[in-house]
Amino acid sequence: MDRRVVDVVARLLAIRASLGARAFRDAVQRARLGIAVAAHVEAERRAARRSRRLRPLRSAVVIRFPLARARPAPDGDDRSDIT
Helix, strand or coil: CCHHHHHHHHHHHHHHHHHHHHHEEEEEEHHHHHHHHHHHHHHHHHHHHHHHHCCCCHHHHHHHHCCCEEECCCCCCCEEECC
16 A cells, blocks of 8 residues: 555544544545545546547537526516526
8 A cells, every 4th residue: 555545544543533533524525525636637637638639629619508587486476486
C-alpha cells in the first residue's frame, strides 16, 4: 500500500480518537468527496487531451433549451407556477 494512503488512514483514526465518531464520519465523507473530485478532474483532463488528439478544435455549437412558461394556478389564485 502506498505510504500516502497509510498517512490518510492514520489521520482519520487520530480524528476518531481525539474528536469522536461524528467528526470521524464527517472527515471520512469529506475525504471521499475530495478523492472523487480529484478523480473527476483528472478524467476530464485526460478526455480533453484525447479529444484534441482525435479531432481538431472547432467552434462550439450552442443548443437552445426551451424556456419555462408561466401557467395560472388551477385554483384561480393569481400566483403562477413555473413549469
